[in-house]
Amino acid sequence: MKARIKFRKYGVLRFIGHLDVMRFFQKLMRRADIPIAFTGGYSPHMIMSFASPLGIGLTSDGEYLDIELTAPVDSREAVRRMNEECVEGIEVLSIRQIPDEKKTTGMTILAAADYLISVKNGSLPENWKNEFADFMTQKEIRVIKQTKRSEREVDIRPLIYRWKIQGESIWLQLAAGSVDNLKPDLVMETFLSVCAIPKDSVSFAYHRLEMYADTGEAGKRNLVSLESLGQEISM
Amino acid sequence: MRKLALSDEILLNIEKPARYIGGEVNSVMKDKDKVDVRFAMCFPDVYEIGMSHLGIQILYDMFNRREDTWCERVYSPWTDLDKVMRDQKIPLFALESQDPVKKFDFLGITIQFEMCYTNILQILELSHIPLHAAERTDADPVVIGGGPCSYNPEPLADFFDIFYIGEGETVYDELLDAYKEWKGSGKNRKEFLERAAEIEGLYVPQFYDAAYKEDGTLLSFTPNNAHAPARVKKQAVMEVTDSPYPMKPVVPFIKATQDRVVLEIQRGCIRGCRFCQAGMIYRPTRERNVETLKEYARAMLKNTGHEEISLSSLSSSDYSELKELVTFLIDEFKDKGINISLPSLRIDAFSLDVMSRVQDIRKSSLTFAPEAGSQRMRNVINKGLTEEDILEGAGQAFDGGWSKVKLYFMLGLPTETEVDMREIARLSDRVARRYYEIPKEQRNGKCQITASSSFFVPKPFTPFQWASMFSAEEYTRRASIVKEEFQAQLNRKSLKYNWHDAQTTVLEGVMARGDRRVGKVIEEAYRLGCLFDSWTECFHNELWMQAFENTGVDIDFYNLRQRGADELFPWDFIDIGVSRKFLYREWEKAIQGEVTPNCRMQCSGCGAASFGGGVCYEGKN
Known part of the structure; x- marks a missing residue:
């Protein structure tokens, strides 16, 4: 079993x-x-x-x-x-x-993962919350994605499923798995470069919160945690 | 939650940060305010090497059984972290508490091989402890050395407060008790060292003076302090079965070189190979009880979760209950996905049968250590393995389906001639020929015979301690003769020959039989940047040569000189139980090519019987 x-x-x-x-x-x-x-x-x-x-x-x-x-x-x-x-x-x-x-x-079956991102060292500009909101309202966010073999330009915006500012942290729900996979550090790096915030002025702590499968049908996403697909075993 | 000595920024920018964070399964945490003695136990090499060492695991467990003592581990920071620590003035720390080593009561350093000597200085310097024992104060830990190289501690004499000569299980308790008594007494550091010098087996170098003759050899070696004995007696634990053994060894997160349960089945060796220091200093041979070992195997596998168990000894085939133990291990653990690894086994019908049950014949290789190519040379070194044994063993293995064989040899042995060198290649070829005697349709493609040679380094307390060595050029010349002979063999396409680096051999020679004057070369080499000398990518021979030149120490004096029968050696003040008379007798027999029977065949009166146990008394009760 x-x-x-x-x-x-x-x-x-x-x-x-x-x-x-x-x-x-x-x-x-x-x-x-x-x-x-x-x-x-x-x-x-x-x-x-x-x-x-x-x-x-x-x-x-x-x-x-x-x-x-x-x-x-x-x-x-x-x-x-x-x-x-x-x-x-x-x-x-x-x-x-x-x-x-x-x-x-x-x-x-992995389809998505949640992350909590907070500042570890250094700091973000004072109006960073607005800047991050503006960053997220863009229709597309094009980045050069480097793999071992090639470099290609991709739009990562559709891979960011949900986001919110949570206190002084950023909460992100990102595509994960073998089809589409987005790492939170790529989102933050892109944010810094788009807003012209110097890379070495801030570093982040990344914390994964949960991983999901997609049980939705006909292109409609329905994320459920991997844990919820299993059943407690009692003996 | 534990706080680390290094910041995230440092840890995320160096190789394998897990080397420095501690917190592994079975690592021991204690409340530092509730212990009297804090002991930092160091293996002066990188974590993965140091964590593979059984001796430290034994002592770590033994010390931590004491409620009043907390023993923690320290390893050499790799060169990337070394630089960061120097730049940012971060003191070296122990893994468990992450506290600076400087705060500890003891810094114990195990000295396993000569090429780690510069790493010892790195440990001291990064810990912010003065390199020289003479410059240390009450605020510094007591620096104590142990392990096989402490049987000639003289090249390191300036850097250590104490050397522990022999097996750690005997007098460490006495030393720790003495330390506790001293700590509250208001007495000074020297008074503690005087007390330590009175404990059997402990050597305090600053309490001895060496004087030299005009020709550079040792004139005298005498105590300058009334508390120091003229001779220091090697420690050996006689009741090996009852001595402490770690049931819960620390399990590293990252893969260590030995990623398995290690079962030490016996100490010492009955064989008496004349080049082998371990075979002399660990006399007499003592076996652990087989029933106890079975319990240990069960408990240690359970407590670590390791998927492999290995037997440890100098010559497993000589363990009298080997069959019983190995059969138990296979029956008990094979079906649970546990690998059983059996190093240092003589190849015979029994071991082949066992090996065919525990490993994949097609992938695994068999190892023989003939050590020398010709029978004459094997007689000189007293290696009781004949060509017949080798060809017979290899033949049985080939018939059983094996096709890979490794052969280990030494070059530069005393009395070696060109014929002896060439015999290395010829013997390897004869092994290959035995393989091709099998009909083509029954064999498994080509065979692979890999021969490796290292250059012989004479070690203290062996019959070869009188022998002279060669220059690096001469070693390389000898290896090229062997190489050339390999190319002339019938089965050259099935043969492969590797040889060890000659430059480190020369340095090892100086360190192995050096005296106190060699200490300044080590220090100078370290100052010039030598570190991790046993790692090819870090070794800089030119810096070492510069160090010899700067200090005026002559390599040839230590390596090329033939030592006289009566020469006083720097290590002669140590009493290992085996007499110098016996060693010299063996040296003379070696020159004549005469063999000496092993301890079970006949006692040769080496002197180890004075310990009152082990093989010397087998069947005599």
């Missing part, structure tokens, strides 16, 4: 990269005695996939990984066991059963 784990990543563990988070969870499964399934062959590995890697320096309240279990576990009990074996910086929030079909893994 398949299960989805939701976890938080906070504090000093923001300096641990994605591959090391994977290694951490592989070892955590063993320490917490989670009956996880393995692939076959001479070097079997755990069946485990992460919805979306989180970059070094970012924190998150909504990270996901899907695993395959060889036997059911009680959700509350499993969360307790995993947290007992965790370290400061990672907290397991839930483990839920998800449907067995292949196309339901977090990685495949």
